[in-house]
Amino acid sequence: MNNLKQSKIILLAALSIIALDASPENGIKLNDAKSEKGNITVVDKGNGNSGITASNLNAGRDIILVNIQNSNITYQQILAAIHSRYDTKKTIAVLTNTIGVTDKAVKTFFRILGEKKVQPDKLLEKLAEIAAQHQELVARMQSLEDEDPAVENLHKEAAKAIDNGNYTLAEQLLASAEDKDLAVAKRHQETADKHFRSAAAHRAERGELSLTQLDYLVAASHFKEASEMLPAADTESRMDYLNRQASALYRYGDEKGDNGVLAQAIGVFRQQLLNLPREREPLRWAGTQTDLGIVLETLGERESGTKTLEEAVAAYRAALEEYTRERVPLKWATVQNNLGNALRALAERESGTKTLEEAVAAYRAALEEITRERVPLQWAGTHVNLGTALARLGERESGTETLVAAVQAFSAALGEYTRERVPLKWAMTQNNLGAVLRTLGERESGTETLMAAVQAFSAALEEYTRERVPLKWATVQNNLGNALRFLGERESGTKTLEEAVAAYRAALGEYTRERVPLQWALTQNNLGTALQILGERESGTETLKAALQAHRAAQEERTRERLPLQWALTQVNLGAVLQALGERESGTESLEAAVQAYQVALSVFETAQAQYYIERTKQNLSLALQRLKQRETKH
Numbered sequence: 001m002n003n004l005k006q007s008k009i010i011l012l013a014a015l016s017i018i019a020l021d022a023s024p025e026n027g028i029k030l031n032d033a034k035s036e037k038g039n040i041t042v043v044d045k046g047n048g049n050s051g052i053t054a055s056n057l058n059a060g061r062d063i064i065l066v067n068i069q070n071s072n073i074t075y076q077q078i079l080a081a082i083h084s085r086y087d088t089k090k091t092i093a094v095l096t097n098t099i100g101v102t103d104k105a106v107k108t109f110f111r112i113l114g115e116k117k118v119q120p121d122k123l124l125e126k127l128a129e130i131a132a133q134h135q136e137l138v139a140r141m142q143s144l145e146d147e148d149p150a151v152e153n154l155h156k157e158a159a160k161a162i163d164n165g166n167y168t169l170a171e172q173l174l175a176s177a178e179d180k181d182l183a184v185a186k187r188h189q190e191t192a193d194k195h196f197r198s199a200a201a202h203r204a205e206r207g208e209l210s211l212t213q214l215d216y217l218v219a220a221s222h223f224k225e226a227s228e229m230l231p232a233a234d235t236e237s238r239m240d241y242l243n244r245q246a247s248a249l250y251r252y253g254d255e256k257g258d259n260g261v262l263a264q265a266i267g268v269f270r271q272q273l274l275n276l277p278r279e280r281e282p283l284r285w286a287g288t289q290t291d292l293g294i295v296l297e298t299l300g301e302r303e304s305g306t307k308t309l310e311e312a313v314a315a316y317r318a319a320l321e322e323y324t325r326e327r328v329p330l331k332w333a334t335v336q337n338n339l340g341n342a343l344r345a346l347a348e349r350e351s352g353t354k355t356l357e358e359a360v361a362a363y364r365a366a367l368e369e370i371t372r373e374r375v376p377l378q379w380a381g382t383h384v385n386l387g388t389a390l391a392r393l394g395e396r397e398s399g400t401e402t403l404v405a406a407v408q409a410f411s412a413a414l415g416e417y418t419r420e421r422v423p424l425k426w427a428m429t430q431n432n433l434g435a436v437l438r439t440l441g442e443r444e445s446g447t448e449t450l451m452a453a454v455q456a457f458s459a460a461l462e463e464y465t466r467e468r469v470p471l472k473w474a475t476v477q478n479n480l481g482n483a484l485r486f487l488g489e490r491e492s493g494t495k496t497l498e499e500a501v502a503a504y505r506a507a508l509g510e511y512t513r514e515r516v517p518l519q520w521a522l523t524q525n526n527l528g529t530a531l532q533i534l535g536e537r538e539s540g541t542e543t544l545k546a547a548l549q550a551h552r553a554a555q556e557e558r559t560r561e562r563l564p565l566q567w568a569l570t571q572v573n574l575g576a577v578l579q580a581l582g583e584r585e586s587g588t589e590s591l592e593a594a595v596q597a598y599q600v601a602l603s604v605f606e607t608a609q610a611q612y613y614i615e616r617t618k619q620n621l622s623l624a625l626q627r628l629k630q631r632e633t634k635h
Contacts, residue, residue: 100135101131101134101135101163101165102163102164102165104164104165104166105134105163105164105165106165107165108165108166108167109127109130109131109134109165112130113126113127113130134162134165137162138159138162138163141155141158141159141162142159144159146177146181148180148181148184150180151177151180151181154173154174154176154177154180155177157173158170158173158174158177161173193231196229196230196231197229197230197231197234197237199229200226200227200229200230200237200241201226203222203223203225203226203229204222204223204226204241204244206222207219207220207221207222207223207226207244207245207248210222210248211248211251216248216249216251216252216255217248217249217252217261219244219248220245220246220248220249220252223241223242223244223245223248224241224242224245226241227241227242227245235275239272239275239276239284242268242271242272243269243272243288243291245268246265246268246269246272246291246295247265247291249261249262249264249265249268250262250265250291250294250295250298253265253295253298253299254298255468255469256470257302257470257471257510257515257516259299259302259303259515262295262298262299263299265295266292266295266296266299269288269291269292269295270292272288273285273288273289273292276288278322282322283322283323283327283328285322286318286319286320286321286322286323286331286335287319287331289315289316289318289319290315290316290319290323290331290334290335290338292315293312293313293315293316293319293335293338293339293342294312294338296308296309296311296312296315296342297309297312297338297341297342297345300312300342300345300346301345302471302515302516302518302519303517303518304517304518304557304562305349305562306346306349306350309342309345309346309349310346312342312345313339313342313343313346316335316338316339316342317339319335320332320335320336320339323335325369329369330369330370330374330375332369333365333366333367333368333369333370333382334366334370334378336362336363336365336366337362337363337366337370337378337381337382337385339359339362340359340360340361340362340363340366340385340386340389341359341385343355343356343358343359343362344356344359344385344388344389344392347359347389347392348392348563348566349518349562349563349566350564350565351564351565351604351607351608351610352608352609353393353396353397353609356389356392356393356396357393359389360386360389360390360393363382363385363386363389364386366382367379367382367383367386370382372416376416377416377417377421377422377425379416380412380413380414380415380416380417380425380429381413381417381425383409383410383412383413384409384410384413384417384425384428384429384432386409387405387406387407387408387409387410387413387432387433387436388406388432390402390403390405390406390409390436391403391406391432391435391436391439394406394436394439395439395612396565396608396610396611396612396613397611397612398611398612398615400440400443400444403436403439403440403443404440406436407433407436407437407440410429410432410433410436411433413429414426414429414430414433417429419463423463424463424464424469426463427459427460427461427462427463427464427472427476428460428464428472430456430457430459430460431456431457431460431464431472431475431476431479433456434452434453434454434455434456434457434460434476434479434480434483435453435479435482437449437450437452437453437456437483438450438453438479438482438483438486441453441483441486441487442486443612446490447487447490447491450483450486450487450490451487453483454480454483454484454487457476457479457480457483458480460476461473461476461477461480464476466510470510471510471511471515471516471519473510474506474507474508474509474510474511474519474523475507475519477503477504477506477507478503478504478507478511478519478522478523478526480503481500481501481502481503481504481507481523481526481527481530482500482526484496484497484499484500484503485497485500485526485529485530485533488500488530488533488534489533494534494537494538497530497533497534497537498534500530501527501530501531501534504523504526504527504530505527507523508520508523508524508527511523513556513557517557518557518558518563520557521553521554521555521556521557521558521566522554522558522566524550524551524553524554525550525551525554525558525566525569525570525573527547527550528547528548528549528550528551528554528570528573528574528577529547529551529573529576530547531543531544531546531547531550532544532547532573532576532577532580535547535577535580536580541581541584541585544577544580544581544584545581547577548574548577548578548581551570551573551574551577552574554570555567555570555571555574558570560604564604564607564608565604565605565608565610567604568600568601568604568605568608568613569601569613571597571598571600571601571604572597572598572601572613572616572617572620574597575593575594575595575596575597575598575601575620575621575624576594576620578590578591578593578594578597579591579594579620579623579624579627582594582624582627582628582631583627587631588628588631588632591624591627591628591631592628594624595621595624595625595628598617598620598621598624599621601613601617602614602617602618602621605617
C-alpha cells in the first residue's frame with residue numbers, strides 16, 4: 001500500500017489506465033495515450049479548475065484528469081465515459097498490479113465506492129483506505145490458526161474469498177468459524193467453570209479448617225480467595241464466601257482488639273450491601289445489615305464519640321424494616337436484642353436515662369419471642385444484655401430496685417450459661433454479675449456483697465485469659481480493681497487497696513489510649529480513685545499527686561462535650577483528691593479547686609437527673625466548703 005499512498009498523481013494515473021487499451025509495460029506513456037475519440041492526460045495542477053463537463057466527456061474531447069476532488073463532474077460520470085470508449089479488461093490488470101491485489105478485489109473496491117456513494121473529493125482517500133484495509137485483512141487471515149481442522153479449513157476458504165474480493169462469502173465463512181469456535185469454547189468454559197467452582201469450594205473448606213484452628217485471618221484470606229475463583233455469574237456463592245470472610249475478620253478483631261481488622265470487616269459488609277439490592281432479596285439484605293451492625297457496634301464501643309455506634313443503631317433499625325415479627329419472629333427478636341446492645345453502649349456516652357430505657361425496652365421485646373424453652377442459650381444471652389442495661393440504669397437512679405433486677409437477670413442467664421457448656425459466655429456473665437454486685441455493695445453497708453463481686457470477677461478471669469481475649473481480660477481486671485477498691489475502703493490497712501491498684505495497672509497493659517481511648521480513660525479514672533484512698537492512708541503527698549495525675553489523664557478523653565456524665569464523675573474524683581491534698585497543705589488553693597470541681601460536676605448531674613450522684617456530690621461539696629471555711633477562718 002505504500003505505492004497507493006505516495007501521491008494523488010499515482011492514484012489518478014491508476015484510474016486513467018482503465019481507459020487505456022495498452023499498458024505501461026508496452027511503452028505507452030500516460031500523457032501520450034490516444035484514442036479515436038480523444039486524449040486522456042493525467043495532471044495535477046492543484047487549482048481545481050479543469051473545465052471538464054459531462055458534455056465534454058460524451059463529445060469525445062480530450063480528457064484531462066486533474067485533482068479530481070475539486071472537479072465539477074462526478075467520479076461516476078468519468079468512469080462511465082471511459083468505460084463506453086475503452087476496453088477495461090487489460091487496464092484493470094494494470095491497476096491490480098499497481099495496487100498489489102487481485103483483479104476481482106479491484107472490482108469489489110469500485111463497487112464499494114459506488115454503493116457507498118463516496119463524494120468526489122473523498123474518492124482517492126477512500127480507495128486508499130479500502131485497499132489498505134484489504135491488504136491488512138489478507139495478512140491477518142494468513143496468520144490465523146486453529147486446532148480444529150474444520151475451523152482451519154473455514155479460515156482458508158475465508159482468506160481465499162477475501163483475496164478474491166468476495167466479502168459476502170468471506171463473512172459467511174468467518175461467521176461459521178466463529179460459531180464452531182464458540183461452541184467448543186462454551187463446552188470448555190462449562191468444564192472450566194465446574195473446576196473453578198470445585199477449587200473455590202476446596203479453598204473455602206480450607207478456610208473452615210483455619211477457623212477450627214482459630215486462625216481467623218488465615219480463614220478470611222481463604223474465603224476471599226474462594227470468592228475470586230468463582231465464575232462471574234456465581235453471585236450467590238460469591239456473597240456467601242465474602243460473608244464468611246467478613247465474619248472471620250470480625251472474630252479476629254473482636255477477640256484480639258484489632259480495630260483495623262474490624263474496619264476491614266465493615267468494608268466487606270458495606271460492599272455486600274451495594275451488590276445486593278434490597279428489592280431483590282429483602283431478607284438477605286436485612287441479614288447483612290444485621291451483621292454490619294454487630295461489627296459497627298463492636299468498633300464503636302472502643303472508639304471515642306458516638307458516630308460509629310449511631311451507625312450501628314441505624315443498621316439494626318434498617319434490618320427491622322424487613323425482619324418483622326410477623327415475617328421472621330426469631331430474627332426480629334435477635335435484631336431487637338442487638339439494637340438494645342447498641343443503644344446501651346450509646347447511652348454510656350450520654351447523660352439522662354432515655355437511651356437506656358430504649359435499650360431495656362428492646363431487650364424485653366426480644367424476650368417475647370426468645371423464650372427459654374425455644375432457644376435457651378439465646379434467652380440467656382438476652383438476659384445478660386438486659387441485666388447490663390438495668391445495671392447502668394440503676395447506677396443513675398437512687399435506691400437499689402433496678403440494680404436488684406439486674407442481679408436477677410444475670411443469675412437467670414447463668415442457669416443456661418454454664419462453664420462446661422459455654423465457658424467464655426459463662427465468664428462474661430460472671431463479669432457482668434460482679435459489676436452489678438459491686439455497685440450494690442457500694443450502696444450497702446458491710447462487705448458481703450463486695451466480696452461476692454470479687455469472687456465473680458475472679459471466676460471470670462479463669463476463662464478470660466490475657467492470651468485468649470486480651471481486651472476482655474483487661475475489662476475484668478478493671479472491674480476487679482473497682483470491687484477491691486470499695487472493699488479496701490471498708491477495711492483497715494492498705495493490702496486490698498494495693499491489690500486494686502495492681503489490677504488497674506494490669507488492665508492498662510492492654511487498655512492503651514491508642515487502642516481503646518475511652519476504656520483507657522475509665523481505668524485511669526479508677527486508678528486515680530484507688531491511689532487517692534491509698535494516699536489518704538499514707539503520710540506525704542506523693543501517692544495523692546499520682547492520683548491527681550491519673551484523673552487529669554482520664555479527662556483528656558472523657559471531655560464534657562463528648563461524655564458529660566463520665567466527665568462529671570471524674571470531676572468528683574478529682575475534687576476528692578484535691579480535697580485530700582488540701583487537708584495536708586497550708587493555704588486554700590487545693591480546697592478551692594476541690595469546691596470548683598464538685599460544683600461543675602453537680603451541674604451536670606442535675607441536668608442528667610442522676611439523683612444518686614447528685615446526693616453524693618452535694619455531700620462532698622458540703623464537706624469541702626466546710627473545710628475551706630475553717631481554713632479561711634484560721635488565716
